[in-house]
Amino acid sequence: MDLARRLSYRRGEEGTVAEKSAGDGRAAGAEGTAEIGRRVLRLRTERGFTQRQLAEPAYTAAYVSTLESGKVRPSEVALRHLADRLGVTYEELATGRSPQDATRLRAGLTDARRTLATGDTEDAAARFAALSTEADRLGFPDERAAALLGLGDCAMETGELTTARDHFEAAEKLLADEPLPRRVPAIRGRAVAHLLAGELRYSCYLLESAIDELNASGLHDPNALLLLYTASIAPYMDMGAHARAVRAAELSLALAPSVDNPELVAQMHRGVARTLIAEGRTAEADASLAKAQELYEQLRLRTDLAHCHWMRGYVHAQDGDLERAESELRIARDMLASKRATLFTMQVEVELADVLRRRCRTAEAEALLRPLLTRSDGDHGASQETVELTAERGAVHAGGAHRLLGLIADERGDAEGAEEHYCAALSLLERTGAAGDLADLCRLLGDLLRREGRLEAAMDAYRTGLGHRAAPGTTTLGPAPAEPPIEGAH
Structure with missing residues (x-):
């Protein structure tokens, strides 16, 4: 919970204590009087009760009428009586949250994740946005943080890197009082967004700081460490810090047996493949990517599967098998384009253009490259927003x-x-x-x-x-x- 929310919470607690001591009968932790009144009215109407039936034997119909009109705030005792008569929990009547709400939100998050993995990124973003709003309204910070992580992932796919960072930072703030392993996915998201923007040093800083904090605090969470070490391989490689990349890959392999999340293991195989490619061990790199691809196919993670085709194309290009390289890169590009993963699609097109040039098809390569630096998003209808590779993107x-x-x-x-x-x-x-x-x-x-x-x-x-x-x-x-x-x- 961030500082503003903690202060707000304390003020609410202090106000409730003062109100109770003054004997005004207000319920601790309840929402606004009008909201509670509307909730009582809705539930009473749904159950077919008259105001008298709901009130008796402890209260009067007039009291219920006044409460429903928002003119009086019920005491905790009154709310518990009304909740019992209406067949709901005290918390549901006082806050609007039912025990089923968290379950419903989590199911919605699972569906949104599935949409992001297999369907349209914009559709997934709309689902995550609705879930974030609902979780915020109901007061479920964990579920809201999960929705913000989803929004960050969607924004990275479409290339809105500043928006992605904002979502990841908001999720991290919501989880500020949680143990560091809970915050690692948000930290990793921020680091990847900075990497994609070309801010390699800061990406490394974020990941290394989190690793050091985890190890210094004794929180040797294998899942969190594997996520961080795997994410660090790409910026290390791009910066030329090959020894660190190799060490991160070795540590990732050592952590993998302690991890039961197949998606994390698949990410590890992808990261390790990068170091093997750099060492010229292309056969081993391709085998590592094949393992990742098998896991992604089982999990139906379409974007990650496209990344495997992308990397296998790069491996074949390194081996000089340009025909297979072109085939894999075209598969990756088509998969990413179908999901409207704009930034990743453009990155694949750069590598495809390199293969085409090497195959002496320079006109095709040039035709593919020039729009990447001066592209307009007219293909998807509405926005006409510029979508191109830039210093920040x-x-x-x-x-x-x-x-x-x-x-x-x-x-x-x-x-x-x-x-x-x-x-x-x-x-x-x-x-x-x-x-x-x-x-x-x-x-x-x-x-x-x-x-x-x-x-x-x-x-x-x-x-x-x-x-x-x-x-x-x-x-x-x-x-x-x-x-x-x-x-x-x-």
Whole structure:
């Protein structure tokens, strides 16, 4: 419970004590007088009672009439009498919450999650929004936090990263007084949203801080730790901190036997695959992705299944099997587009364009890339909102798109166009700290400048690239997070 709510709650308690001491008969913790009156009237009417039948033998019809009109606030004793006569609990009459409400909200959250996993993201967002409002009205903070997490996941799929962060932060605040493991999904959501926005350092900071806090407090919750370590692999890899990524993968594998959530285990296999790809162990990476894919198929998690096809496409591209790479990436793109997962769809299209260029289909690649940097959301009807890869929205892939366009321009002899795209990519990637991508880009720019006879500028580009390759990750990250006492993890 956040500070404002705690203060409000205390004021409510103090007011109730004062009212009881003054003998005015108000019920502790009850809602507004008018709300209670309307509730009594509705329940009495539904059950076919007259005011006299409801009131007797302890009260009069006139008292019930006054209560229903909102002119008097009933005492706790009166509310308990009326609740007993109406066949409901005292809490239901006093607050409007029935024991079934939490069950109904949880069932709704399960349905919304299923919609997000298998159906339309916008439909899922509408369901989560309605559940959040209902949970807030009824005073169920846990269920509201779960709905906010769902809204955050929906916003990430559609690329509304600022909105996603706001939802995750709101969920974390609602759970502020809960143990840290309860807050980890919200922290992980914030970290992934920052990662997608290209804020790699802050993403690492959030995840490492939570890991350290968990370990320092002795809260060695395997589910929470696995979620955090798995999420940390991607920003580590993008920053060039390969040793940390590998260690996070090793710890994830050590934690997996203690985790009974198949979705978390599938996420772990996806994360581990990234480190195996970087080490050139593509067969093992593909096997790890196959395990994740099998679990996602069983769980019917369509977005995550699309991510597996996406990563398998990348694995095949690394192996030089461009035909299979294209097939997997097209499957991933079609699955994500059908769910209107806009940001992820665009990211896959960048990698598909890379495969197409390597297959000497540069016109197709260029036709795929250019709209990603100047796209209008006219396909889905109403909003006409700009939907594109930018510095704040998919910066790493935006840089990748400019890099590919630069390569295409370079290959056809358009040095000016190539330099323009390389510089645009550099500007985007320097904000993210994506060391490996930056080093490669500096090499490409240096080669271009050298061919143009601009040797001093070329040397500057090469030196910049070498700086990004030197001790990757050590200049942007603090000490590695403490490790949990897992048997076999060291």
